[in-house]
Structure formats: C-alpha cells, structure tokens
Amino acid sequence: MTETSRISTIEEHPILEYIRRDRLPHIFCSACGIGTVLQSFATALRSLNYDMDNMVIISGIGCTGRASGYFAADSYHTTHGRAIAFATGVKVANPKLKPVVISGDGDLFAIGGNHFIHAARRNVDMLVLCVNNFNYGMTGGQMGPTTPVSAITVTSPDGNIEHPFNLVSVAAASGAVFVARWTALHARRLTKSIEKALQKKGFTFIEVVSPCPTLYDRYNRHGTGLEVMKKYREISVIRNFSDPMQAEIDYRTRIVCGEFVDSEKPEFSDLLEEHGKKLQKGD
Amino acid sequence: MEKPILTGEMFTQGDIAAAEGALAAGCRFFAGYPITPATEIAERMAYRLPRIGGRYIQMEDEIASCTAVVGASYSGLKAMTATSGPGVSLMNETIGLAAMTEAPMVLVNVMRGGPSTGQPTEASQSDIMQAKWGSHGDYEIIALIPSSVQEMFDLTIRAFNLSEQYRVPTFVLADEIIGHMRERLIIPPEDELEIINRKKPTVPPEEYLPFKPETDLVPPMATFGEGYHFYATGLTHDQKGYPVMTDEAQLALVPRLCDKIRKNADKITQAESTETEDAEILLVAYGGEARTAMRAVKDARAEGMKIGLFRPISVWPFPKDQLKDAAANAQQVIVAELNYGQLVGEVERIIRNEVPVHFIPRVCGTPHTPDELMKEIRRRIK
Ligand SMILES: Cc1ncc(C[n+]2csc(CCOP(=O)(O)OP(=O)(O)O)c2C)c(N)n1
Ligand code: SF4
Ligand SMILES: [Mg+2]
Numbered sequence: 001m002t003e004t005s006r007i008s009t010i011e012e013h014p015i016l017e018y019i020r021r022d023r024l025p026h027i028f029c030s031a032c033g034i035g036t037v038l039q040s041f042a043t044a045l046r047s048l049n050y051d052m053d054n055m056v057i058i059s060g061i062g063c064t065g066r067a068s069g070y071f072a073a074d075s076y077h078t079t080h081g082r083a084i085a086f087a088t089g090v091k092v093a094n095p096k097l098k099p100v101v102i103s104g105d106g107d108l109f110a111i112g113g114n115h116f117i118h119a120a121r122r123n124v125d126m127l128v129l130c131v132n133n134f135n136y137g138m139t140g141g142q143m144g145p146t147t148p149v150s151a152i153t154v155t156s157p158d159g160n161i162e163h164p165f166n167l168v169s170v171a172a173a174s175g176a177v178f179v180a181r182w183t184a185l186h187a188r189r190l191t192k193s194i195e196k197a198l199q200k201k202g203f204t205f206i207e208v209v210s211p212c213p214t215l216y217d218r219y220n221r222h223g224t225g226l227e228v229m230k231k232y233r234e235i236s237v238i239r240n241f242s243d244p245m246q247a248e249i250d251y252r253t254r255i256v257c258g259e260f261v262d263s264e265k266p267e268f269s270d271l272l273e274e275h276g277k278k279l280q281k282g283d
Numbered sequence: 284m285e286k287p288i289l290t291g292e293m294f295t296q297g298d299i300a301a302a303e304g305a306l307a308a309g310c311r312f313f314a315g316y317p318i319t320p321a322t323e324i325a326e327r328m329a330y331r332l333p334r335i336g337g338r339y340i341q342m343e344d345e346i347a348s349c350t351a352v353v354g355a356s357y358s359g360l361k362a363m364t365a366t367s368g369p370g371v372s373l374m375n376e377t378i379g380l381a382a383m384t385e386a387p388m389v390l391v392n393v394m395r396g397g398p399s400t401g402q403p404t405e406a407s408q409s410d411i412m413q414a415k416w417g418s419h420g421d422y423e424i425i426a427l428i429p430s431s432v433q434e435m436f437d438l439t440i441r442a443f444n445l446s447e448q449y450r451v452p453t454f455v456l457a458d459e460i461i462g463h464m465r466e467r468l469i470i471p472p473e474d475e476l477e478i479i480n481r482k483k484p485t486v487p488p489e490e491y492l493p494f495k496p497e498t499d500l501v502p503p504m505a506t507f508g509e510g511y512h513f514y515a516t517g518l519t520h521d522q523k524g525y526p527v528m529t530d531e532a533q534l535a536l537v538p539r540l541c542d543k544i545r546k547n548a549d550k551i552t553q554a555e556s557t558e559t560e561d562a563e564i565l566l567v568a569y570g571g572e573a574r575t576a577m578r579a580v581k582d583a584r585a586e587g588m589k590i591g592l593f594r595p596i597s598v599w600p601f602p603k604d605q606l607k608d609a610a611a612n613a614q615q616v617i618v619a620e621l622n623y624g625q626l627v628g629e630v631e632r633i634i635r636n637e638v639p640v641h642f643i644p645r646v647c648g649t650p651h652t653p654d655e656l657m658k659e660i661r662r663r664i665k
Contacts, residue, residue: 077516085347089354276333
C-alpha cells in the first residue's frame with residue numbers, strides 16, 4: 001500500500017519535456033555513457049529554460065548519432081560524419097537557430113574530421129558534444145581515431161598500433177572558442193559546461209569520455225560500466241585552463257578534465273551578415 | 284540593395300545564366316567548392332548573393348557543400364550548389380540523403396571529361412547515368428539538360444520549381460559547351476516568371492506528420508525554427524520521421540520516393556521535336572550536341588533526306604512518350620552523344636527492337652561538327 005501511494009506522488013521526470021516520449025525506450029545499452037550525456041544536455045536546457053524553437057539538434061551515424069532522435073526539438077540525423085557540415089548550412093541559412101551536434105568520436109574525427117576543423121576555423125556558432133568511447137560502438141567495436149595505442153578492438157585484435165587524436169587539442173588548435181573535457185562521471189560539471197557553451201556564440205566543443213561496457217570496455221577487460229566509472233573517479237584530475245595539448249587521456253594513469261579554452265572571436269554568421277549589410281548599402 | 288532579378292537583355296555565359304536563373308527562382312543560399320568548368324557559377328553567386336540578402340559559403344569540399352545545402356534547405360531557404368563530375372562523385376552520398384529526407388535542392392553539374400580528373404576544361408556529356416544512379420538504393424531525381432544560354436536560365440528556374448514541388452534533388456546537367464558559351468540572355472520581368480514554392484503544413488505542430496504524403500505523394504514541409512519540432516533521418520522512417528526497420532516501413536517509403544516522380548512524370552518530362560512528323564530518320568541529341576545535330580538536320584533536309592531531331596530536355600525522368608511520338612514514322616534512330624554510350628541505352632529500351640538504333644559516340648573534348656554528323660548519318664543509313 002505505502003509503496004503504491006509513494007510511487008503515485010513521484011513527479012514526472014524533470015527532463016521529460018525535452019524528450020520524444022513516444023520514442024522510449026531508447027536503444028542504448030545499460031551503463032553506456034551516452035545516457036549520462038543526454039541527461040546532462042537536457043538538464044542544461046532546462047536550467048537555461050532554452051527556447052527550443054531556436055535550436056536544431058543534429059547528429060551523424062553511430063550509437064551516439066541516435067541522440068538527435070530522442071529530443072522533442074527540430075532534429076536531423078545526417079549521414080556518417082556530416083552533422084557539422086549540415087549544421088553549418090543551418091546556421092548560415094537561418095542565424096537565429098542554434099545548431100547542437102551530438103555525435104561519436106569516430107563520426108566527428110574520422111570520417112567527419114575535415115568538417116570539424118573547418119567549422120572550428122570559421123567559428124560557426126554551434127555546440128559540438130562528442131561522446132568519446134574510444135571505438136566505433138554502432139558497428140561492433142572497431143578501432144578508430146581515438147583508440148589508445150595497444151587497446152584491443154575487433155579490428156585491432158592484437159593491440160592498436162596507431163597514434164590517437166587528443167580531441168581537445170585538435171579543437172583548440174582548429175580555433176574553437178570553448179573547449180572542455182569531462183567524463184561521464186562528471187555529470188554536474190558537464191551540465192555546467194554545456195550551459196556555458198550554449199550561451200556562447202561561436203564554435204564550442206565538449207568531449208565526454210564515456211564507457212562502452214558492451215564493446216570497448218569489455219574487450220579491454222575494464223569490468224562493468226560501474227567499474228569503469230570508479231576508475232574515472234580514481235584517475236581523473238581537473239585542470240581548468242591548462243594547455244589542451246598537454247591534456248593527458250590515458251585510462252591506465254590519468255585523464256585530465258576541465259574547461260581548457262573560453263575565448264571570444266567574431267562568429268561566422270555574424271561576419272557574413274555584416275559583410276552582406278555593407279555590400280547592400282553599396283559601401 | 285541590388286536587384287535579385289536583372290530583368291533585361293545581356294550577352295553572357297551559360298554558367299552566369301544558371302546563377303541568374305537561380306536568383307530569379309528565389310535561391311538565397313549557395314555552398315560550393317571551386318571546380319572547372321562550373322566555377323563561374325560560384326563566383327557569380329559569391330558576388331551577387333551578399334548584395335541581395337542571400338548567403339554564399341565556400342565549403343571545405345563537395346561533401347560538405349552538398350550537405351550544407353540540405354541543411355539550408357531544411358532551414359527554409361532555396362539552396363543550390365554547382366560542380367562538375369568529380370564534385371558530383373563526392374556529393375552522391377548527400378544526394379541520397381536529400382532524396383531520402385525529401386530536401387528540395389538544385390545541383391548544377393557542368394560536365395567535363397572523365398573518368399576521374401579527366402579533362403577539366405573540355406566538354407563532355409558523360410555524367411548522364413551518374414546523375415540517375417550516383418547514390419545507392421532505389422530513388423529518383425530530376426535532371427534537365429539545357430542547349431542554350433537562355434535555357435541555362437530557364438531550366439535552372441524550372442529545376443528549382445520542380446525540386447520545391449516534388450521535394451527532390453534536381454540537376455541541371457549542362458555540358459561545358461553550354462556552360463562556357465556566350466550568347467544573348469533575356470531575363471523577363473519578375474511578374475512573368477512562374478515560381479513554385481514548397482507546400483507548407485496546414486495543421487498545428489501536434490498534428491503534423493512530416494512524411495505523410497498528400498495525393499501527389501509529396502508531404503508538406505515544415506522547416507527548422509517554425510515550432511514543428513520534427514525529426515528527419517536518412518534511416519528508413521515512418522510518417523512521423525522516426526526510424527523503423529520493418530519491411531512495411533521500407534515498402535511504405537521507398538516506392539513512394541520513386542513514384543512521386545514516376546507517377547508525376549507527365550507533368551515533369553520535357554522534350555523538343557523538330558521536323559519529326561514525316562521523319563524516316565530520327566536523330567536524338569541533347570545539350571550542346573543538339574545544336575550541331577540541328578544543323579545536320581537542316582543540311583540533310585536541304586538534300587531531301589526525311590530526318591528530324593528529338594531533343595530530350597528532361598533526361599530524368601526520360602520523356603518516353605514524346606520519344607515514341609517523334610519516332611512514330613522512323614525507320615531508324617540515330618543517337619549522338621558526347622560520351623561512349625549512355626542515354627542511347629534508354630532510347631533502345633524505349634524503341635525496343637522496332638527499328639534499328641544506331642549510336643554516334645564521341646569521347647573527346649569537342650563536339651561533333653555538323654559535317655561529321657552528316658557523314659556518320661549517311662554511313663549508318665546505307
Ligand atoms: C559512409 C559510412 N561508412 C560506414 C558506416 C558504418 N558506421 C556506422 S556507425 C560507424 C561508427 C560510429 O562510431 P562513433 O562515431 O564513434 O559512434 P559510437 O557508435 O561509438 O557512438 C560506422 C563506421 C556508415 N554508416 N556510413
Ligand atoms: S555499444 Fe557501446 S556505445 Fe553503443 S550503446 Fe552499447 S555501450 Fe553504448
Ligand atoms: Mg565511438
């Protein structure tokens with residue numbers, strides 16, 4: 001009796017208003033980091049009371065790429081790697097819109113790497129939220145541009161021999177005006193960084209180091225999703241405004257988290273508009 | 284502010300006419316990547332668009348260009364890109380996405396010689412099949428082929444109209460001859476232009492199903508920022524736009540994407556028949572090559588040969604019925620193309636084995652001369 005009455009008084013989950021309820025349950029594995037990231041994103045929308053008529057949520061292909069389909073917002077699921085190019089078209093066509101790209105490490109930095117660096121270089125206003133699980137989750141756990149040296153994946157069965165990207169360093173070097181890294185454990189700090197990034201005008205990037213207990217963390221014997229989170233707690237350190245080039249990301253020793261870049265630079269759609277206005281006046 | 288529509292007469296190039304046609308049709312977004320022989324379209328747009336309140340952006344490659352165009356189209360602007368074969372090869376991924384998510388967009392391909400980097404500055408008509416089959420899966424596009432600078436203008440407007448009406452990627456397939464040719468262009472006053480805009484939803488957001496077709500098989504299109512909060516995906520989707528991996532969903536979607544073009548083909552196809560009523564020999568040619576063919580027809584008529592010219596203007600969908608009419612009295616059909624055999628296959632498919640279909644190929648950067656065509660015609664009909 002008491003049980004039932006208690007349940008009946010529980011309010012609706014606070015982020016549900018941002019979610020397409022008719023698409024639940026979602027496809028993500030339990031203990032996957034993607035859920036945390038989406039929760040943090042929705043929480044940030046709520047705390048900013050963000051005007052959802054001005055946002056477009058865009059993703060590429062992958063487990064993370066499915067994210068755009070769960071938000072009650074204008075949303076578009078592009079082909080693999082192209083979310084940022086699509087977002088650029090959106091921002092330039094209608095500057096009142098804020099594109100948010102939520103996608104995976106492979107999508108954004110392998111097949112989509114060129115779009116990433118060029119949108120950052122132009123400083124096109126958008127938030128890029130990258131779930132870095134060190135592998136291609138959707139296709140069954142292959143190695144990719146973030147896979148650490150010697151890590152086991154289905155296409156590096158004897159240990160990866162490639163050098164990985166350090167994503168925050170790529171973002172900073174390409175010109176992003178806001179760059180942060182958190183792990184899926186840092187849900188609240190992640191939410192704060194998302195809030196900050198959403199209020200900035202320019203190319204903003206947040207990397208979230210996330211467990212993929214089904215594939216990457218299983219092949220590499222990292223234990224359950226919970227154990228991976230415990231490990232994050234053990235090895236992560238926060239070094240705000242430290243050099244992103246030096247922001248170590250090594251599961252055995254240290255993951256450096258924090259907000260590394262928060263700067264100002266004229267934004268691309270603003271520059272285009274200004275340029276157009278001058279020409280229209282005949283200057 | 285400069286005028287979007289430069290009503291009046293000018294002496295100009297095909298590429299410029301395509302750019303002006305796009306602006307007259309209401310295009311306000313261009314994303315592209317430089318490539319010969321289409322660069323002049325980008326250059327014109329880079330100059331013109333900011334002056335009339337539009338947006339020009341040069342992207343990092345053609346994949347990005349085409350994808351940005353789809354993003355802009357979904358954000359409510361009429362949007363285009365222009366490129367040549369190598370660029371289309373990169374854009375094919377996004378052409379499939381545009382077909383699947385029913386994004387209106389126009390792509391001008393000023394064709395040069397291929398394969399690969401081929402002959403950048405030379406004329407060719409070898410991307411006819413690429414336009415139709417370039418991306419994977421079953422889908423339909425529309426492709427129009429201009430034969431003059433005036434048609435570059437007129438057909439670019441029509442390409443926008445069709446693309447908006449049917450929510451389908453539409454090609455203007457120009458050969459380098461027409462792209463770089465200079466002749467007179469007449470731009471009519473705004474009120475004489477027929478401009479078609481995409482259908483908008485008439486229901487409130489709660490009732491809106493973004494992929495629910497009307498009787499013409501085309502769904503009304505909301506765009507980002509209008510409060511509809513819809514989702515679109517390149518995955519197979521239901522009328523809500525949600526991914527569904529069932530046979531039923533694929534069956535409800537893919538045939539419709541094709542049929543909205545196939546079943547409306549009578550409203551889309553366009554062709555021109557010259558002296559075909561009594562023609563015993565039917566010449567088929569299009570684009571720049573059709574101009575040479577027209578001269579050959581005149582010369583042959585002067586010699587008393589009963590010859591006519593059929594010029595497909597829409598190549599996709601192909602004007603089947605118009606070809607059948609034009610070939611009604613023909614004893615032979617001769618197809619001349621600036622390639623090694625592309626549209627001739629379509630002509631054979633329609634003519635079947637009723638009369639012989641000959642082919643005059645040309646795989647080098649210049650068109651046939653009328654004399655060469657005449658020589659070939661005489662040889663084939665012997
Ligand atoms: C052009 C193309 N190549 C390959 C694929 C197959 N594919 C789907 S998802 C994916 C990788 C996704 O990895 P990531 O972006 O890291 O996302 P995750 O699944 O790990 O979240 C690949 C290679 C595809 N869909 N399209
Ligand atoms: S496969 Fe990995 S990334 Fe994909 S949903 Fe499962 S845990 Fe998450
Ligand atoms: Mg991944």
